[in-house]
Amino acid sequence: xxxxxxxxxxxxxxxxxxALTGLLFYLAVVTVIPFxxxxxxxxxxxxxxxxxWIGALLAGLLxxxxxxxxxxxxxxxxxxxxxxxPLALVVLVKCLAHWLATGLPLVIATPVFGLFMNMxxxxxxxxxATLLVGTPAITFIGAVGAAVTVTLARGGLLxxxxxxxxxxxxxxxxxxxxxxxxxxxxxxxxxxLILCAITLFFSVLGPLAAAFAIxxxxx
Amino acid sequence: MKLVMENLAVDRGERRxxxxxxxxxxxxxxxxxTGPNGAGKSTLLKTIAGFLRPTDGIIRLEGAxxxxxxxxxxxxxxxxxxxxxxxxxxxxLSFWQSxxxxxxxxxxxxxxxxxxxxxxxxxxxxxxxLSAGQKRRIAIARLLVSRxxxxxxxxxxxxxxxxxxxGFAAMALEHVDSGxxxxxxxxxxxxxxxxxxxxxxxxxxxVSDKAAL
Numbered sequence: 166x167x168x169x170x171x172x173x174x175x176x177x178x179x180x181x182x183x184a185l186t187g188l189l190f191y192l193a194v195v196t197v198i199p200f201x202x203x204x205x206x207x208x209x210x211x212x213x214x215x216x217x218w219i220g221a222l223l224a225g226l227l228x229x230x231x232x233x234x235x236x237x238x239x240x241x242x243x244x245x246x247x248x249x250x251p252l253a254l255v256v257l258v259k260c261l262a263h264w265l266a267t268g269l270p271l272v273i274a275t276p277v278f279g280l281f282m283n284m285x286x287x288x289x290x291x292x293x294a295t296l297l298v299g300t301p302a303i304t305f306i307g308a309v310g311a312a313v314t315v316t317l318a319r320g321g322l323l324x325x326x327x328x329x330x331x332x333x334x335x336x337x338x339x340x341x342x343x344x345x346x347x348x349x350x351x352x353x354x355x356x357x358l359i360l361c362a363i364t365l366f367f368s369v370l371g372p373l374a375a376a377f378a379i380x381x382x383x384x
Numbered sequence: 385m386k387l388v389m390e391n392l393a394v395d396r397g398e399r400r401x402x403x404x405x406x407x408x409x410x411x412x413x414x415x416x417x418t419g420p421n422g423a424g425k426s427t428l429l430k431t432i433a434g435f436l437r438p439t440d441g442i443i444r445l446e447g448a449x450x451x452x453x454x455x456x457x458x459x460x461x462x463x464x465x466x467x468x469x470x471x472x473x474x475x476x477l478s479f480w481q482s483x484x485x486x487x488x489x490x491x492x493x494x495x496x497x498x499x500x501x502x503x504x505x506x507x508x509x510x511x512x513x514l515s516a517g518q519k520r521r522i523a524i525a526r527l528l529v530s531r532x533x534x535x536x537x538x539x540x541x542x543x544x545x546x547x548x549x550x551g552f553a554a555m556a557l558e559h560v561d562s563g564x565x566x567x568x569x570x571x572x573x574x575x576x577x578x579x580x581x582x583x584x585x586x587x588x589x590x591v592s593d594k595a596a597l
Contacts, residue, residue, distance in 0.1 A: 167482075168478075168479050168482035168483050169479070169483055171479075172468075172471070172475070172479045175471060175475065176468060176470060176471065179470035179471070180470060238464075239464055239465070239466060239467065239468065239469075240462055240463070240464020240465060240466040241464075241466040241468070243433075243435060243460060243462065243466075244460060244466045244480070244484075244526075245483070246433075246434075246435065246455065247433065247455050247456065247458055247459070247460050247484065248456075248483055248484055248485075249452075249456050249485060
């Protein structure tokens, strides 16, 4: 299993691996917002958490189709099926490596992007914390979409549409918790814990559902 | 150990691909599956590997350890080579070796396997740099770095030159002689002595239960 994890990370970091695509997209979203909204620093600080979350979420959706598509195209997916490990575990490992290669860079870049939005240190910290626990859920949910559309060429957009309803709660609780840290009456901890719960829930359900979808399409 | 197929039938959609396949392949035997395009050769291999569920009949491996599934004893080499172009040949093979399990005893190292197929000099090149025939030979080397009893190979010698074709036939023979099972879907003569033959054309069609409904 460790070998699979290392391989996935290597593939993501090599030329054409797409580890940076999401990050560049995130950068693009966050940098154009101030130009569109105008130089109202108070307004930017107020919408900051939401913009960062939406940017990270869309960037997270971008690379999802690579999760299984390429393995299917070059025939690796069926050979992976002949391993001695349960398929759900294979999916889980692939998700973790995918998150480490594409999700974690988004979290790490967030403090810099937060400065673009004139956010306070507390606000930036809250967004980083919520993204850290929230973005894995995007990968786990996305794995289901990627598995369902694995037989379709260029199913990327379809994945986004399929999983969007399940991603919305992640966005709502992520942004609510981030606002809770900076605005006084709103609480931080309850929405943050619900976000953690969503991630944990989908870390189990996502790989199982994706494994089922893949085994149905393996022909 | 023996691979037993009893009265096997497979449907894809509403079409019956083949039916009534009864074969027992003993350890140390090769089964060459022949037939025209679309006769169900690849489908049979996929069914043995467990990617497709048979509509009727059963496949089982007798004499294997109890809690292992048939799939874990199979090497599956289809038309695609399962190589990552951006990884080096060594990275590709060492991944499959550790993922599929090196298997019991006297396993060839990656260098030895590459030497065997005559591509040791490519070990540090990205697999994407190799020609179609070389990629195919690397894919064949995967069968050597991880020891498994059953080789399911689909047109293994496509894209290979005459010398490599002979090389593969020798490898297949060695595998069979050491007690392995080879199931090969092929148009070319692999030059396997004492191989059993299964002509899929004789089992084509039949009536699909689903179509009847």
